[in-house]
Amino acid sequence: MTDIAFAWTALGGDPALLSRVTTAERPGTLAARLPVRRLARACVGACALAAAELGARRTGRAEVPGVRVDDGAVAAAFHSERLLRVDGRAPLSFAPLSRFWRTADGWVRTHANYPHHRARLLDALGLPADAAPATVAALLAGRTALGTEETVHAAGGLAVALRTPHEWRASEQAALVAGRPLIERATLGTAPVRALPPLDAAAAPLLPAAGVRVLDLTRVLAGPVATRTLALLGADVLRLDAPWLPELPDQHADTGLGKRSAILDLAVRRDTFEELLAGADVVVTGYRPGALDRFGLSPEALAERHPALVVAQVSAWGAYGPWGGRRGFDSLVQAATGIAVTEGSAREPGALPAQALDHGTGYLLAAAVLRALTERSRDGAGRSVRLALARTAHWLTDGMPYDDGPEAAGTPRADEDAHVPQSAWLTEADGPLGRLRYALSPVNFAGGPADWAHPPTPWGSDRAAWA
Template sequence: MTQLPNRAPSAALLDRVWSTLGLAPVEVDSGAPFAHAVPLESRLATADLAWASVRAVCLAAGVDSLPDPDRIAVAYRSDRVLTVDGRAPDVWSPYSGFFRASDGWIRTHGNYPHHAMRLLTGLGLGIDAAGEDVRAAILTQSAADAVDRIVDAGGLAVPVLPEDPIHDAQLRSAPLLQVDRMPSPSGEEPRRRDGDDRRAPLTGTRVLDLTRVIAGPVCSRTLALLGADVLRVDPPQLPEPEWQHFDTGHGKRSTLLDAGTERFDELLAEADVVVLGYRPAALARLGLSASALIERHPSLVIAELSAWGDDHPSRAGFDSLVQAESGIAMIETPDGDRPGVLPAQALDHSAGYLLAASIISLLERRRREGGGWVVRTSLRRVAAELLGMPRSSGSRSVSGSERERVLDLAAHTATFDVAGQTITTARSALPGLDLAAPHRWGSDQPRW
């Protein structure tokens, strides 16, 4: 029998989001005719989190149709359906994953070359070390010692821990989306949008995208889908894996530019929205913290995403690491011993959609009330939200019909030609809207 969705958790989450954004409670979904649950099977309420996050964008943007649960699932697992010239890219480095230590487990992340090099250095291994060499080196150490050595060398690793309900409750005592209004000086006027097309409500809105990996790019990709002019800016010295940009770069232009240049300041001066996805401490060093940007440009709408939140401004992280340290990995264990994972990088994707919904809403509030606006969240805060939602105590097995729905991709993927390469990616999770082709990473000029 097809599982029906649990309306209560997703509706409750939507109500909390709407209250945070200063909007009326959501009643439109109280009796919505869902066809079935989002097929993201897990013990935690991953399906409800995904539904509510995508639905929040639809409601904020005036998209009346309900999203397709199957398409949401495919969009959340977009890295698994991406192909470049018919081939699936190697998504995970052999240095990324769960590794058993002498007294437990750790999770590492080495997908970027500089992170891989630092991880190997911390473990005393050479640049040609294989994944099995990493496994052997970690197995001889305690989890705490292995993590300390990797982190001290500038690499990324966390211990796999059980959940901490008291800490999660403390995190949930703060809003999932922290919204702050910054009054503008007298006479300060935001740049007006050029149009108000219901299918493209952000037409004329300029978005400066300073994000990487998944959550921030999903947010800015969604804004581009809704008509915004999105320019992603990356530092020239930090290359991005080509496949990763193809996965989340739809509808955006991409340029390479140092943040300390005069040209960057000119781009910033003409932006309506800035999306920040780097560590808060790194942004502060560059003069790009939300407070610094608002001081220079008081009518901006700023979305700031971090892995661990403002309490850990210097700490880098990714969805997989937050799952491991927050307790999610052990809740999703396949056998009671080995850590497991959510069926998608749901913290990333949900954070991206929730921030996009916030930006749309705050642009409208800026139009009505003036001022600048800042919205913040973190992957760890999204994890705390998920850990506080009702969960299943049953197995994670997926029924045949659900597996077929997830793997029946013809209706939920799109193919683009990008500079002679054939790219197949997940289609938009928002009903009635189609993603535009991604550009090549760094291939555009730094201009609006």
């Protein structure tokens, strides 16, 4: 079974549709010890096929449009946050306190890009708010990695001890992650079919998600990648953020393409939020499991009030087990699951060539939403889909061959020139945030969109209302 077929099967897709997929393989892209290129291609291919399937469903076409997955476009998209330029300026990367640190017995990886995460990290370490990296390094050199992990976690911060693949696999959380499907899917309530209007088969471009309303309650990076993809496909995506949690400007510029952005305090403006829910087709959440339950946002609670909703959730570690309530990011999952050791060593940790867990999971999440919409069009039932970065990591490390050769026979493919200029997958546009250079979407199918309908709007500048 090819990697794309594995992802498509996890989505519940019809195996017969795999014949609609062709790949343009470019050896050398996303080079790593682990099969990152295969994973990235599979996630994007499954997403593009889900989009093409929904498009055929809504236009009444008997044949699903052909899908083409190009490794060059995929690699550029998986580096989108690095390739972004705003008025010619390169984006800010990881903050000074987001890095690996040597400890007395190994390494620990911290994440402190957001001001509140930096504050919690320094508070947990007993350091002043203006502590320099050298001060942190000196302190951690005398502490244990696991001790630091627990201390920072208890304070609401983000730190993970470096683990070997063997150490991770021996943990309770790893066993639970490995026992779950790549994509957890469930049927929620039933309601009269909420039919999306048919699409004109002759219209160009074909926008499979046109008319779909998506409430985007996500942050960094998998969730925003998913909703950015749904926006590309025509969905009305409204991202909501709390007023006290502003987004990083460059991150917003990268992931806000095609969306609208509004500020809403869910605790204060509950009536407004419920009105938005009543008009939504899809709710996507990317906060740690349980964090939004008090607002009635668990899949079960949503199904009681809005049985036709598609509820999509993404987390770092999975919504179960001893780590189920922990915060996490791609870099931390790489450190905990042994990926950083595989890409480097226990003496000097490495990293994947891109934040592939975030991007890959994001495209799978978008694919799961698209497939849920296709299924809902048949029976009217709401759907729940759930993914975790740690489960995607398990697929990368334990679920596919380490060699980067051709996929199994049966998937049409062609080796392409790996040295096509990266600019082939980039474009530029003027907008309210300035002149943007950004990566084009790798989700490609016959007749589909080539670019987003509009550039990102300023963070929090839109009304909390459907267009």
